[in-house]
Amino acid sequence: MKHLLSAENLDRDTATALLDTADHLKRTLLGREVRKLPTLRGRTVLTVFYENSTRTRVSFEVAGKWMSADVVNVSATGSSVGKGESLRDTALTLSAAGADCVILRHPASGAAHRLATWLDGTPTAVVNAGDGTHEHPTQALLDAATLRERLGSLAGRRVAIVGDVLHSRVARSNVRLLATLGAEVTLVAPPTLLPAGVERWPVAGISHDLDAELPGLDAVMLLRVQAERMHGGFFPSAREYSIAYGMNETRLRRLPEHAVVLHPGPMLRGMEISSSVADSPRSAITEQVRNGVHVRMAVLYHLLAGEEHAE
Amino acid sequence: MAPRPRGAAGPVDERELLSAGDVARTIARMAHQVIEKTALGSPGAPAIVLLGIPRRGAPLARRLAARIAEFSGHRVPVGVLDITLYRDDLRRRPTRPLESTRLPDGGIDEALVVLVDDVLFSGRTVRAALDALRDHGRPRAIQLAVLVDRGHRELPIRADYVGKNVPTARSEQIAVLLDEVDGRDGVLLRRRSGEEVASP
Numbered sequence: 001m002k003h004l005l006s007a008e009n010l011d012r013d014t015a016t017a018l019l020d021t022a023d024h025l026k027r028t029l030l031g032r033e034v035r036k037l038p039t040l041r042g043r044t045v046l047t048v049f050y051e052n053s054t055r056t057r058v059s060f061e062v063a064g065k066w067m068s069a070d071v072v073n074v075s076a077t078g079s080s081v082g083k084g085e086s087l088r089d090t091a092l093t094l095s096a097a098g099a100d101c102v103i104l105r106h107p108a109s110g111a112a113h114r115l116a117t118w119l120d121g122t123p124t125a126v127v128n129a130g131d132g133t134h135e136h137p138t139q140a141l142l143d144a145a146t147l148r149e150r151l152g153s154l155a156g157r158r159v160a161i162v163g164d165v166l167h168s169r170v171a172r173s174n175v176r177l178l179a180t181l182g183a184e185v186t187l188v189a190p191p192t193l194l195p196a197g198v199e200r201w202p203v204a205g206i207s208h209d210l211d212a213e214l215p216g217l218d219a220v221m222l223l224r225v226q227a228e229r230m231h232g233g234f235f236p237s238a239r240e241y242s243i244a245y246g247m248n249e250t251r252l253r254r255l256p257e258h259a260v261v262l263h264p265g266p267m268l269r270g271m272e273i274s275s276s277v278a279d280s281p282r283s284a285i286t287e288q289v290r291n292g293v294h295v296r297m298a299v300l301y302h303l304l305a306g307e308e309h310a311e
Numbered sequence: 312m313a314p315r316p317r318g319a320a321g322p323v324d325e326r327e328l329l330s331a332g333d334v335a336r337t338i339a340r341m342a343h344q345v346i347e348k349t350a351l352g353s354p355g356a357p358a359i360v361l362l363g364i365p366r367r368g369a370p371l372a373r374r375l376a377a378r379i380a381e382f383s384g385h386r387v388p389v390g391v392l393d394i395t396l397y398r399d400d401l402r403r404r405p406t407r408p409l410e411s412t413r414l415p416d417g418g419i420d421e422a423l424v425v426l427v428d429d430v431l432f433s434g435r436t437v438r439a440a441l442d443a444l445r446d447h448g449r450p451r452a453i454q455l456a457v458l459v460d461r462g463h464r465e466l467p468i469r470a471d472y473v474g475k476n477v478p479t480a481r482s483e484q485i486a487v488l489l490d491e492v493d494g495r496d497g498v499l500l501r502r503r504s505g506e507e508v509a510s511p
Contacts, residue, residue: 001406017408024409028393034446039396067396301396306406 001302003116003126007137007173012180019145021298022291029066029294040069043100043304047129048090050076050106055265055289056129056138060103063296069100069304091115095124100304103127109134109169125303133167133229138299139264140173142292143221144181146284149291150260151218155182158204160213162188163223163245163272166195167230170264171223175201188213190244192234210245214254222247222263222272238271248274252282260284322504328477328485329498334458337474338371341456342378344472348454349423352385357423357451362392364428364440365410370491371458372427388415392426392447397439414447424450425471429487431457434468459498461485 001014010018029035045064047057057073064071074094085093087106094102102124104112109132116126130136144154151157159178165171165187178185179202186205187198198206207213214220225241235241247261255261261273261283269275277283329337350356363372369391376389393410401407426440437455444450456472461479477485477500484501488494 021409024393024411028396028409028412032447036446037396038442039401301409302406305401307402307404 003112003128004137004299004303005112005116005126005128006135007140007177007180008135010137010177010180012182015141015144015177015180018141018295018298018302019148021301022141022145022294023149025297025301026291026294035066036068037066038068040064040067040300040304043069044098045069045071045101045103045300045304046074046094046099047071047103048074048094048105049129050104050111051130053105053130055292056105056136059289059292060127060129060138060296063293063300066293067297067300069300072099087111087115088118091118095119095122099124101125101127101300103129104131105129106131108132127299127303130169132169133172134169135173135176136169136264137173137177138292138296139170140177141299142288142295143170143174143262143264144177145291145295146262146288147183147219147260149287150284151258154178157183157218158186158216159183159219159221160186160188160207160210160217161221161223162210162247164193164225164234165189165198165223166193166234167226168223174221175203179203186213186217188245190235190241210251211254214251215256217255217259219260219262220247220255222261222267224264224266224268225271242271246270246272246274247277249276252277252280255282262288265289324502324504326500326502327497328459328500329475331496334489334496334498337458338374339378339382341458341472341474342375342382345375345379345425345456346383348471349425351379351383351387357421358417359387360415360417360419360422360424360450361387361389362414362419362424362426362440362444363389364426364436365391365393367429367487367489367492368427369410370489371429375427375456388417390414390419392440392443394436394439394443397442399435399439412443412447418448419444419450420448421451423452423454425454425456427456429458429489430485431455431460431468431470431473432463432485434464434466437468438466458487459485 047060049057061071104115111131112126112128148154161171175185184204187203188207188210263285267273349359361372361376363369372389376387380386391413393412395407395409454471457470458474459477460473461477486499488497490496
C-alpha cells in the first residue's frame with residue numbers, strides 16, 4: 001500500500017490487516033504508562049487541512065506522535081495557500097521539504113487522488129482525510145473497527161446509514177468498506193438527500209422510513225446534516241427532519257438489544273440524535289473517537305514502517 | 312550461466328537436532344534451572360514473570376511456566392511481549408503483521424522478568440524486547456531464556472538459560488517446531504546443499 005486514497009480501493013485482506021493492526025495497537029497501549037512507540041522515529045508526517053476539522057486532525061496528530069513521527073500541522077489559513085499557491089505547488093513544496101506522508105483534507109472531491117498523482121516518483125505517501133463529498137476512508141475504517149469490537153464480526157451484519165447521504169463522504173466510504181467486509185448496508189434518507197446513481201451503490205436497500213428498518217438492525221450510523229454544503233431547501237425544517245430521521249429514545253427501544261448507535265461527529269444534538277441517545281451505553285460515539293487514533297496509527301504503520309516502495 | 316533464482320540453490324538438507332522428546336526434556340531442565348537460579352519460593356526472592364516473544368516464544372513461556380509449577384508448586388505469571396514495533400529492521404522488509412502484547416495483571420514493576428524466545432541469533436530481537444519492556448514498567452531485573460542458541464551475535468547480549476547450544480553457519484537455518492504453532496515438536500537444522508558455492 002503506497003497511499004490510502006479511498007475505501008473503494010481497499011480489498012478485504014488489506015482492510016482486515018489494517019483493522020487487526022489497529023486492534024493490536026490498542027491492546028498494546030492499554031494501561032501503559034508510556035504511550036509512545038519508537039516505530040516511526042525520524043519520519044515526518046504533515047497534516048494539510050483546507051477545511052475545518054477537530055477530531056480528524058487531532059486524531060492523526062496523536063497517532064503520529066504516539067508512534068514517534070514528527071508531525072507538522074499545516075492549515076490553509078496562515079500558509080502560502082492564502083497567497084494563492086496552487087495545491088500542486090504546495091504538494092511539491094511539502095514533499096521537497098521532507099514529508100514522508102501528507103494527510104490531506106480538501107473541499108474538492110478527488111483532491112487526494114490528484115495530490116498522489118503529482119507526488120508520483122517521490123517517496124511521499126498520501127492519506128485522504130476527507131475530500132469534498134467523495135471519501136473519508138479512515139473514518140470508515142474506525143467505524144468498522146468500532147462495529148467489529150461491539151458486534152464481534154461484520155459479515156452478515158445489518159447496518160443502516162441514516163441522513164444526509166447526498167453530501168456525505170463518510171457514507172460513501174462506509175458503504176464501500178462495509179460491503180467489502182461483508183455487511184449489509186441500508187441507506188435511510190429523505191429522497192432529496194440521496195445522490196443520483198445511488199441505486200448502483202453496493203447496498204442491500206434504500207428506504208425513506210427509519211422506523212420500519214429499526215427492528216432488523218445491528219447498527220445505526222447517523223450522518224451529520226451538512227448545512228454548509230446545502231444551498232437550497234432539502235427538507236422543510238430541522239424539526240421535521242428530526243421527527244422523521246432523528247435518533248431518539250423511542251427509536252432506540254425499537255432497536256434490538258445488542259444494536260449499537262454510531263455518529264461520525266460533530267453531532268448536532270437534538271437534530272440527528274437526542275442527547276439521551278448520544279450519552280447512552282448503546283452509543284459508541286466516544287469509542288469511535290478512541291478507535292480513530294488506533295486506526296490512524298495502523299494506517300501510518302502500514303504506509304511508513306515497511307520497506308520503501310519502489311517507484 | 313543463468314543466475315539461479317534465490318531459494319532454489321538445490322535440495323534442502325535437513326537434520327533433526329532435537330526430537331519431540333528432547334524438546335520436552337530440554338524445557339524441563341530449563342524449568343529446574345530457572346527455579347534454582349531465581350531461588351523461586353524462598354523468602355526474599357523476587358516475584359517472577361515469564362514473557363514470551365511471539366510467535367514461538369509465547370507457547371514456550373507457557374510450557375516453561377507449567378513445568379515450573381509442576382516442579383516447585385509455584386505458579387508464575389506468564390505474558391506475551393510483541394516487539395515488532397521496536398525492531399530496527401522494519402524498513403528493510405515488507406510491513407510486518409503485529410501480535411498482541413499481554414502483560415500479567417500484576418504488571419512487571421519490581422519483578423524478575425524472564426524473556427523467553429525460541430532461537431537466539433543476532434540478539435536484535437532481544438534488544439528490541441529490552442526497549443519494549445522499558446515502556447511497560449521497571450522490572451527489578453531481566454533474564455533471557457532460549458531453547459536454542461545458534462551464535463552469530465551482533466550485540467553484547469547473552470542468555471541466562473540455554474536449552475541447546477548449536478554451532479551453525481550463517482547460511483544455515485534453525486527451525487524450532489512447536490505443537491501449538493506447527494502441529495509437532497522438534498528442532499531442525501536446514502542447509503541448502505551447494506548454497507555456499509551458489510552465492511555470487
